[in-house]
Amino acid sequence: MEAALTILLDGLQFSSYLFIVSAGLTIIFGVMKILNVAHGSFYAWGAYTAAFFIGKFSDMGLPDALGFLIIVAAAIVVGVILGFIIEQGILKHMYERDEVLIVLATFGLFLVLEDIILIAFGTDPYFAYQPMALLDSVELGGITRDVYGMTLIGVAAVVAVGCWWLLNKTKWGTLLKAVIFDREMGISMGINVPLVYTLTFIGGAILGGLGGAYIAPTISVAPGLGTEVIVLSFAVVVVGGMGSIAGAAIGSLIIGILRAIAVHELPQVELFVVFAVMAIVLVFRPEGLFAPAKPRKI
Amino acid sequence: MFNDRTAKFLLLAALVICVGGAFAPNWIVNQFMFGFSRALAILGLMVLWRTGLVSFGHAFYFGLGAYAVAILDSKLGVSDVFLRLLAGAVVAGVAGFLIGFIMRNYRDIFFAMLNTAISMVLFGIVVKTESLGSTDGFAISASTIFGLAPETKYPLFVIITLVGLTAALAVNFYLKTTFGKLTTAIRDNEIRVEYLGFSVAHAIHLKYTISTILAGGAGALMAMSLGQVDPESMINWTVSGELVFVTILSGPGNVIAPFIGSLVFEVLRTYAFELAPQAWQLIMGATFLTIIFFLPGGIWSLIEKLGGKKNEK
Numbered sequence: 001m002e003a004a005l006t007i008l009l010d011g012l013q014f015s016s017y018l019f020i021v022s023a024g025l026t027i028i029f030g031v032m033k034i035l036n037v038a039h040g041s042f043y044a045w046g047a048y049t050a051a052f053f054i055g056k057f058s059d060m061g062l063p064d065a066l067g068f069l070i071i072v073a074a075a076i077v078v079g080v081i082l083g084f085i086i087e088q089g090i091l092k093h094m095y096e097r098d099e100v101l102i103v104l105a106t107f108g109l110f111l112v113l114e115d116i117i118l119i120a121f122g123t124d125p126y127f128a129y130q131p132m133a134l135l136d137s138v139e140l141g142g143i144t145r146d147v148y149g150m151t152l153i154g155v156a157a158v159v160a161v162g163c164w165w166l167l168n169k170t171k172w173g174t175l176l177k178a179v180i181f182d183r184e185m186g187i188s189m190g191i192n193v194p195l196v197y198t199l200t201f202i203g204g205a206i207l208g209g210l211g212g213a214y215i216a217p218t219i220s221v222a223p224g225l226g227t228e229v230i231v232l233s234f235a236v237v238v239v240g241g242m243g244s245i246a247g248a249a250i251g252s253l254i255i256g257i258l259r260a261i262a263v264h265e266l267p268q269v270e271l272f273v274v275f276a277v278m279a280i281v282l283v284f285r286p287e288g289l290f291a292p293a294k295p296r297k298i
Numbered sequence: 299m300f301n302d303r304t305a306k307f308l309l310l311a312a313l314v315i316c317v318g319g320a321f322a323p324n325w326i327v328n329q330f331m332f333g334f335s336r337a338l339a340i341l342g343l344m345v346l347w348r349t350g351l352v353s354f355g356h357a358f359y360f361g362l363g364a365y366a367v368a369i370l371d372s373k374l375g376v377s378d379v380f381l382r383l384l385a386g387a388v389v390a391g392v393a394g395f396l397i398g399f400i401m402r403n404y405r406d407i408f409f410a411m412l413n414t415a416i417s418m419v420l421f422g423i424v425v426k427t428e429s430l431g432s433t434d435g436f437a438i439s440a441s442t443i444f445g446l447a448p449e450t451k452y453p454l455f456v457i458i459t460l461v462g463l464t465a466a467l468a469v470n471f472y473l474k475t476t477f478g479k480l481t482t483a484i485r486d487n488e489i490r491v492e493y494l495g496f497s498v499a500h501a502i503h504l505k506y507t508i509s510t511i512l513a514g515g516a517g518a519l520m521a522m523s524l525g526q527v528d529p530e531s532m533i534n535w536t537v538s539g540e541l542v543f544v545t546i547l548s549g550p551g552n553v554i555a556p557f558i559g560s561l562v563f564e565v566l567r568t569y570a571f572e573l574a575p576q577a578w579q580l581i582m583g584a585t586f587l588t589i590i591f592f593l594p595g596g597i598w599s600l601i602e603k604l605g606g607k608k609n610e611k
Contacts, residue, residue: 035407037539090587099406100352104546105590107539111583118576231418231535238411271422279415283400286408 002142007260009140013149015256016156017215021229022236022248023159024207030243031180031200033099034091037106040230041113042082042205046212048121050074051221054128067131067217074213079206082113087201092194110226118223125222132217148217155214159207163245176200180243235278241288250290304470304552311554312463316456327455329568331523333561334462336544339516340556341469342509343545348473349505350485351405354538355413358420359390359510361533363517365424366390368436368527379441379457383518390514395507402503414535421533435528438521458519462557465512470553472508477501513541543586549596559597 025039053070086109094102135147167173179186179196187193212225236255240247255274262270281289319327339360346353363386370376370385397416404412424430443453472478480501483491488498521527531537548559566585570578593599 035411093591100410101590103354103407103410104352104542105587107543108583108586108590111579111586113583115577115580115583119580123576227534227536231414234411234414235418238415242407268426269422271425272419273422275415275418275422279412279419282404282408282412282415286404286412 003264005141006143007264008257009143009145009150010263011253011257011260013152013256014260015252016152017211018232018236018252018256019156019249020159020214021208021211022233022240022252023163023245024204024211025233026237026240026243026245026248027163027207028201028204029237031176032091032095032197034106035099035103035234035242036204037103037230038086038109038113039106039204039208039233040226041110041117042078042208042226043212043229044117044226045078045082045113046075046209047216047219047221047225048117048126048212049078049209050213051126051128051216052121054130054217055126058130064130064134067128067134071131071213071216072210075206075210078209078213079204080202082209083202083205084198086205087198091201092197095197110230114223114226123223125220126216127220128217130217152214155210159210160245160249167245232274235274237288238278239281239289241290244288244290247288247290251288254289302470302474304554305467308463308466308470308554312459315459319452319455319459324451327451328523329561329564331451331455331458332520333564334458334557335516335519335523336541336563337462337516337556337560338465338519339513339541340544340548340560341465341553342512342516343541344548344550344553344556345469345473345481345505346509347545348481348485348550349502351409351502351505352542353413353509354410354535354542355415355417356509356513356541357533357535357537358413358417359394359513360517360520360537360541361417361420361424361527361529362390362393363387363514364521364527364532365430365517366514367518367521368431368438371438372436375439377439377442378445379443379454379522382441382522383461383515386518386521387511387515390517391507391511394510394514395503398503398506398510401506402499414538417533417538418535421529421535424529424533431528433529435526435532437526438524440525441522454522458523461515461519465515466553466557469508469512473553477504481505543582546586547589547596549593549598551595551598551602555596555598555601558601562597 021043025036028034028036050071053074054067057066057070058064090105090109094105132146132148137144137146167176175191175196179191179193183193236251237248239254240251255277258273258277259270262273319330339356343353343356366385366389367382370382376382401409401412425433440447441454480491480496484498484501491498517532544559544563547563548555567578570581589596
């Protein structure tokens with residue numbers, strides 16, 4: 001029973017963090033049709049920025065509670081700066097090119113951003129445990145969990161509800177859906193599509209950064225961070241259906257819980273299981289498990 | 299075939315390189331060995347790229363080839379160069395042929411992603427399996443040639459060059475056959491190709507299998523050149539990215555391009571690493587972006603321009 005609860009909570013935590021990162025990836029894909037490999041770098045940048053400043057603030061004797069502010073600020077700063085530069089500097093000039101070529105360009109960006117991290121932050125790992133230590137741990141059904149990890153689930157829920165609200169209840173969401181459905185028609189109706197693209201990319205980048213910044217206190221922030229995350233988020237968005245927020249949620253739940261089961265019961269298959277699911281979904285339902293049928297445009 | 303400029307050039311170049319290698323210092327020989335080993339995989343990816351397909355997971359076949367050599371070596375003690383090469387190419391080719399039945403129905407992003415998924419499955423298995431060397435991989439004993447153990451790397455270098463030559467000539471010949479010419483045709487308009495009476499699925503399946511055999515052979519040669527295999531530098535998705543990178547760098551223009559591109563890649567990597575150990579990926583990434591933006595035809599298009607398009611044949 002306790003083991004099952006541990007698996008469930010571990011799975012939910014892992015799913016939550018996957019969801020935050022993948023939501024950004026899937027939004028960018030849904031609107032702009034860009035499969036952004038550099039998304040892994042947003043994550044890594046978020047983690048490094050947060051860890052660096054949490055450490056600095058703590059050294060300066062400022063209260064540890066500021067850590068939470070830093071996490072949010074790091075995500076926003078990283079997302080806005082990197083997102084803006086990349087979209088305006090590189091991607092904007094590629095929209096007319098082949099989709100696959102854009103993927104390759106983002107891979108080039110990924111390599112560049114990985115090394116700028118090394119240059120900026122060095123190769124030594126960072127530990128930013130303060131926010132986690134601050135929240136202590138709780139007894140829950142006979143097992144001890146740290147509260148910080150549990151708040152991750154809350155953050156993911158906030159992100160999910162926020163995305164849903166933005167898409168379905170605001171004018172911006174309606175515009176966004178119009179652009180997703182038919183970009184050219186959107187332009188002719190007077191939607192400022194370039195602006196929508198820029199904002200979408202920045203929004204997605206912020207989510208990527210937030211995933212990294214929020215997870216930073218629970219891990220050692222070391223080089224190569226983004227490499228694993230990006231393929232995991234690919235698996236998530238593929239399983240749920242590329243371009244759908246609900247899909248990202250379902251995908252991260254499936255992958256997160258499967259991985260938690262694997263870690264506890266059969267650690268040898270931890271990675272295998274994730275990508276086997278991805279491959280199987282691609283083979284049988286390339287559009288994703290729960291993606292609605294698409295109307296074909298001529 | 300021998301009226302063909304490309305074939306003539308390849309034969310001449312191989313001769314020059316083989317002879318030159320005998321006098322070249324060790325590090326140059328090494329660069330050529332790594333470069334030409336990788337070039338074999340690039341040759342296959344080039345065939346796919348001409349068809350409009352980009353695989354972000356050919357490290358699967360590259361890794362299969364490399365690990366075939368490693369497992370033959372550690373479990374059975376096979377050290378013959380040709381047996382090892384054959385094993386790598388056959389294992390990868392069989393896997394590629396089988397997976398090709400699924401893969402031939404996929405295009406664009408989905409093609410790239412399914413390949414990634416499959417390669418990461420193998421990565422996941424290898425990393426977590428003790429008997430497959432886990433994250434450490436295997437060291438590979440020195441290769442022998444018909445039972446003889448050469449003292450220098452030169453014989454292996456000659457073999458790699460000759461294998462590269464053979465593969466390049468074969469692909470060059472293939473691209474001139476009707477089925478081979480279906481590459482660009484499929485990229486431009488699949489429906490028309492079907493109306494011409496060809497099966498697009500069959501054509502793609504064949505090209506995919508060719509590319510996997512070549513990638514497997516490349517992995518086997520790379521394993522022998524390096525003397526070791528490990529998942530991080532043989533199977534992880536970044537390796538697939540690297541292979542695609544070199545393909546774009548080389549350009550799809552000619553079968554010579556992958557060899558030039560791979561050499562440039564090796565040299566670039568070595569120098570970037572020496573110049574700035576913390577920034578070599580940055581240099582690679584920036585080069586990649588520059589190529590995508592300003593030189594979509596890769597290095598080969600530069601050569602074509604310099605040679606006034608004479609080599610295009």
